[in-house]
Amino acid sequence: MKRFGQLIRLKPGVLESYKRYHAAIWPEVAATITACNIRNYSIFHKDGYLYAYMEYVGKDFDADMAKMAADPKTQEWWAIMKPMQDPIPNRAPGEWWADLEEVFHQD
């Protein structure tokens, strides 16, 4: 299992909408997350920043992320979410959500 922490900003004024969508995530999108081997997935908010935590239980993360990106319902969901998001300037090339560095873990 590999843990991921990720960071992104929200644009001003969209938090309530973002929360409403995520309180009623589309079943197909939720099912794709599970099918792509993501578990224990949380998103937290503070001051316009979103922090995601998730655990990857598959064997080929890149392949699973490609599978997720190819899912039509997920694409439809992202087409609503992405305009609400404002990626941080200091993300790595190719990132949308910026990966965080794990500096401590204790089971």
Added chain:
Amino acid sequence: MKRFGQLIRLKPGVLESYKRYHAAIWPEVAATITACNIRNYSIFHKDGYLYAYMEYVGKDFDADMAKMAADPKTQEWWAIMKPMQDPIPNRAPGEWWADLEEVFHQD
């Protein structure tokens, strides 16, 4: 089980020291974390901000946090960590690490 997300800043220049301490956390401090019913505890870093994720499996969070705060070795550890940390201005009264709001979770 209750999930917590928390946020704090590091002062400039202390990241490597903070990481070294956490790569070799004192056994007594780690044991106290476990004794206080914290599990699956991760800390992530990006751009001088630390983001913690943890799961609380006990029945009385306030009592367990008081127990942690009363532990002499933990106090000694905090006396080294706190001067490295710079709490965010927009934290709630009484907070050191600022609590994040959970806006999404999927097992």
